[in-house]
Amino acid sequence: MGRHSNERPAPEHVAIIMDGNGRWAQARGKPRLFGHHAGARRVREIVEACPDLGVKYLTIFAFSTENWKRTQAEVSGLMRLFKRYLMSETKELIEAGVRVRFIGDRMKLEDTLVSLMDELELLTCENDKVHLTVALNYGGRDEVARATKRLSREVAAGRLDPEAVNAETLARYLDTYVLPDPDLVIRTSGEARISNFLLWQSAYSEYEFVDTLWPDFTREEFARVIGGFSARDRRYGAVPG
Numbered sequence: 001m002g003r004h005s006n007e008r009p010a011p012e013h014v015a016i017i018m019d020g021n022g023r024w025a026q027a028r029g030k031p032r033l034f035g036h037h038a039g040a041r042r043v044r045e046i047v048e049a050c051p052d053l054g055v056k057y058l059t060i061f062a063f064s065t066e067n068w069k070r071t072q073a074e075v076s077g078l079m080r081l082f083k084r085y086l087m088s089e090t091k092e093l094i095e096a097g098v099r100v101r102f103i104g105d106r107m108k109l110e111d112t113l114v115s116l117m118d119e120l121e122l123l124t125c126e127n128d129k130v131h132l133t134v135a136l137n138y139g140g141r142d143e144v145a146r147a148t149k150r151l152s153r154e155v156a157a158g159r160l161d162p163e164a165v166n167a168e169t170l171a172r173y174l175d176t177y178v179l180p181d182p183d184l185v186i187r188t189s190g191e192a193r194i195s196n197f198l199l200w201q202s203a204y205s206e207y208e209f210v211d212t213l214w215p216d217f218t219r220e221e222f223a224r225v226i227g228g229f230s231a232r233d234r235r236y237g238a239v240p241g
């Protein structure tokens with residue numbers, strides 16, 4: 001028995017709210033988009049770090065259903081950044097064994113972006129080293145509402161008995177139906193809020209709020225947070241035995 005015998009294994013699924021790009025840029029007297037570009041570079045570093053840290057699933061919050069309220073310049077800049085990023089990272093992601101998925105409502109996203117998302121999902125669908133899920137036009141309440149709509153259609157069509165609906169049934173209609181629930185949710189930039197991210201899925205997740213702004217969040221800090229998780233105990237509401 002080593003000194004780690006009381007520790008849990010690494011979190012299988014880590015979800016991250018990447019916050020603080022705007023403030024990072026403003027602190028340098030630069031436009032907010034400058035911060036988003038720096039943030040995108042961090043995404044690559046954190047994805048690369050996952051296999052060594054034992055993280056199999058990584059889910060990142062790239063754009064929320066509320067983010068449309070930002071200025072038109074910032075929204076269109078972000079959409080351009082996503083398109084460019086998906087194109088420039090495709091080869092790397094395939095070679096690194098990363099399987100990419102997207103969650104969120106695609107209906108409001110522009111066609112060229114959606115085509116790139118579909119293509120990347122298809123091109124990486126046989127990868128299994130790391131499962132990267134990007135939440136784009138995602139909101140937890142919106143996801144549950146869309147799931148409920150699909151479920152209701154099944155009921156209306158007589159294919160689903162309303163009496164048979166339970167939490168497990170509903171979860172099958174969520175965007176995340178193939179993913180395990182996150183073990184750990186990290187939010188950067190010192191804000192202690194969930195902001196509508198994976199509301200259903202994080203019922204039993206641990207939360208870690210770090211002060212670092214996302215563009216400064218290094219793989220070393222990521223490793224420290226993962227290490228902290230492994231040292232804590234999680235009981236799912238049960239009394240320790």
Ligand code: FPP
Binds near residue numbers: 189214
């Ligand atoms: C939060 O910072 C960040 C976002 C809303 C966008 C996240 C986007 C990236 C990290 C870019 C790359 C992502 C991918 C998938 C390539 P904020 O603007 O809310 O910062 P603030 O709170 O300081 O204003």
